Each structure stands twice: as C-alpha cells, then as structure tokens.
Amino acid sequence: MRPDDLPTVELAFPGPERDRGVAAILSGRKTALTGLLEIYEHDGETVPMTGQRFSVLDSEGRPVVTIELVDVRVVPMKEIDDDFARAEGRGYSNVAQWRAAHEEFFRSDGVSEYLGHTPVIDHNTVVVAERFRVVEPE
Template structure:
C-alpha cells in the first residue's frame, strides 16, 4: 500500500508510508484512543487532520499498569485505528495531572472534538469514563468518577516515523 496522505500530511511530517509505521510496531508503545469503533475512528481522523493535539485519560489507568504518566514526556506512540493498523506516530510534548474539575477550556478545545465549553467536554468524557466498558477495563465494577478524580492531560505532536529515535 502507498503513502498515507491526508490534508494534514501536506503540512505535518507525520504521515508517510505504511512500511515505516509497521517497522515501529513492538518498538514504541501503541496509542489506542477509546475503544475500537466509530469513536476511535473519529479521534484518529482528528489527529491525522491536526485538529486533535491533546487528550485526557484517567490517572487510575496508569496506576493500574504501574506507570507514572510524567514518564510519557518526550515519548512516542504508534497510533492505531479500529482495525489495530498503525496510522501515525505522535510524541508527547506536555503532561499534567490535575483533578477533573481543573481541566481548562483550551485543553478541551485542543482535544479536537468540537467542544466549546468545559461542560460539554466533561459530559462527553463522563459518558465514557462512567461506562460499563471502562469499569470492566479497570476490573472495578464499583469505580466512580468525581470532580476530584485525577486525570492526565497530555499534549502531543505528529512526527515523521523516519525521525523516531529510540
């Protein structure tokens, strides 16, 4: 298959050949946005077209895996689509851990999902973070989200897979 080309690839160096992306499999962590399906596909499209430059996750997900989210700074991710196929590489440029109630509007906007207010962003994220699917993923059917729940605010940029230095 030929190069992955989108409008963003003309201005962003991140989208090149599938073989370059495939060569990074197993060498850098995989970035999975939401669960496979329409939500993930929309998030990946927003990354590819440059609208999505930030994401938010729950600190408890990192704690479950014995990770410190601050270790992400400068790291690469191989972003995959719903078919688990690599589509681009991102590099983390900023990591902040804050309470859910402290997420700022600019971060919400930079998530590239069309949020115009913090309330819109929070409603959408609550739907996902309070879902049975996420509770199952956390292996905790009683898990509850509160305004004080720590979240990981992450900013990233697209990078050319040929420029990944391990």
C-alpha cells in the first residue's frame, strides 16, 4: 500500500511541536502516541487497531514516515506508566512530566477551539495510548 493510500496521523498542530514529534519518530526516540478519546469521538472516528498502518504528515501536510501500530489501549490517564511516557520520545523521564505536558496540550486553546469547549482533564480522562514501529520512511 502506498503512503497516499494510508490513513494519516498529524501530531499536535502544524509547527514546532509537530516538527519535533516527526523528528523524534525519524530518530527512533518516539515509539508511542497519546490521543484524547474525546477528539476521536468528536471526529466520529473509530479508535485505531493494532496492525493498522498510518502515514505521518509533517507541518506542510506531506507524508514523511509510515508507522504500524503494535499496541493500542484505551485507558484512563492514571494507567499510563513511566515506560510509556519515555516511549513518547519527548524527553519525559517519568509519567508526571508526561502528564503535565499532556494536560497542558489537551487544555490548550487549539484543542478547546477544535472541540468547542475546554475538556475536563484529570486522572480518569480516557486516552488512546498507541505504541508503533516505523515501517518505512517516505
């Protein structure tokens, strides 16, 4: 399957945050993603499944790398552990740092504007925790 035929993943919003995430995937530091279940529901999208492949887009909307999901869990934030936090490839040394960064992002103006309200983020907030492997650079 060509990258153009795959569903796409866009990390955060276009700009420096997305660029850092894409670079972390390409370097091998990032092997996990976290999404807010409420965003999937808002979009009417189903939760991705293990084995699914995605084309990761850069800030210009160009396919950069293909990933394959190796594990997908729908869990409350309190179930994320240090190992998963480090796999996010953003330099988090523990789940507390992961949690602070994700709370900030999920409550950001961009997410609030997208959803039409500021989501409630606490230890019971449900996230989609995905682990992946790089299949091929584009």
